[in-house]
Amino acid sequence: MRLALLPFTVLQLHKLKRIGELLPKLPRPFPPPMSGRTFKDQFQHFRREKSAAGCPSLLWFIASFAVQVPCFLLWLTTIRRMSLDHHDGFDWGGTLWFQNLTEVPNGTLGPIFPLLIAGLHFVNVQVSFQKMFTRTGDTFDSLAKYYKLYLEILTLPILFISFNLPQGSLVYWLSNSSLSLLQQISLKHPYIRKKLELPDRDTSVFVAKQKELDSSEEVEINTSRESRKIAAQNLSAKELVNVSIKFLAKGQKDMALRLLRLALDKEPDHARALILLGQTQLQNGFLSEATENFECCISKLLLNGHPTEVEDVDNLILSSAWAGVACIRQGKYDEGIVHLERVAVMKEPEDPKTKAHYYEALILFSSALYNVGRKAEAAKYLRIVVAYDPSYRELLEQCENDDNT
Incomplete structure (x- = not known):
């Protein structure tokens, strides 16, 4: 046998x-x-x-x-x-x-x-x-x-x-x-x-392909006094995210992606790492992977109810807004609007940075509503945006004129 x-x-x-x-x-x-x-x-x-x-x-x-x-x-x-x-x-x-x-x-x-x-x-x-x-x-x-x-x-x-x-x-x-x-x-x-041309190790659904990430990759961090190298393995998830941001600023997306995945390997619930990973994937055209990471972040943030901490609220706004963008780019307008509407029903944040992200999400929500023919609703949210930032008044007027016609 x-x-x-x-x-x-x-x-x-x-x-x-x-x-x-x-x-x-x-x-x-x-x-x-x-x-x-x-x-x-x-x-x-x-x-x-x-x-x-x-x-x-x-x-x-x-x-x-x-x-x-x-x-x-x-x-x-x-x-x-x-x-x-x-x-x-x-x-x-x-x-x-x-x-x-x-x-x-x-x-x-x-x-x-x-x-x-x-x-x-x-x-x-x-x-x-x-x-x-x-x-x-x-x-x-x-x-x-x-x-x-x-x-x-x-x-x-x-x-x-x-x-x-x-x-x-x-x-x-x-x-x-x-x-x-x-x-x-x-x-x-x-x-x-x-x-037999089999892989070097057993391959199954329970095996994560982390060999590349688990290697002792070294990243260079410049300090005020000297330049030194620190093994990425020795960094915490928060530190890895901060270093990945520097690589993203330099345009080194491949290295940033590896560091973000290593951060998530150390701390799977790290919201900022999920958001940055999703944003980078979105820029590279990996829309479904980006959507999955944004939605994973949303799920983790809402697991214990609506977040109240400033950082968590900001992460929820960002992940919902980008999840909406990713879905809309795939032609899934209904799903995208669901994500953007999550921000629209939120209370206006008090933190200045979070507030700016909140109104950016409202602009995206208005644009999505406008594109599906819901122009009156789009104008409603644009009025809220204009009250915060009058520079968007021209966009509101265009929307209202189209609605009247």
Whole structure:
């Protein structure tokens, strides 16, 4: 069975390699909380992007399991039935302590097979999940840990079941588990993986591609007295964001993106890092990725209710405004207006910088309303803007004239 299924297993690993390369670049299949998106729209968006990128079906994650487990159960139950029916040779064809394959484990040496089978199951689980966790705290990572725990707990039921199966079935089960372990260890060897053109490490949905970010990248920070180099790994998320802003000011977007992703690796809830990452992606034309980061920021800020701290309010305004811009650039005016309207219903902030961002968002909201034909509403919000900054009066007059005509 192992030899027959080996080509299929190798094919699955190639598919998982491709999925691992493309999945981090795709939007999430489920909408972030309070993002204004429906599950249906978000999932359809995910499917369109996945199809356009040529990403293989996610069913490849369970392909090997779906084929090998039925085969294993079929052959195990078949041998059990042959043992119980005293198939020719089963009652005398054993060896050592299991002369009779039709009997269940018994005697002093009886527990050897059950203990070996349970132990091999536990070892197979450890080898399968080796280096699969990224410590990023994402959903896939949590599911993987719970699934591993479930498989580890199964060791006890397997031990109990093994004591109640004929020794003929146990011989097959032990052989199968031994070959599974041998296959896993072999497929993890660098030389074999290179020959089969597999990635250097296991690729799965639970593996984040952070190798480039986890390297000891050095960034130069100028101080008043001297110029020195500090490893990016040693900086906090806030410091990484501040350094990334300097790189953005110099036009070095690639370095800024790497630092922002490293900041989010250290602190996934860092709102400013999400906003800057989204803005940079938006400038580079990665609209869906930018939208996802803005909406993720909005979800985190609204998780415990409407924020009251000045910095959080400012981040909510910025992320909502830019999420609206990103959606509108993709032709999703309804979704964009939902994000911009989130700012419009807010109370005018007192902080000067936040207030400026608030009125900039209102201008964007008015423009979106104007473009979808809701000119009276656009004029309403433009009057509020003009009361704050009279320089926009000409824009208001144009909107009112168009509305009257």
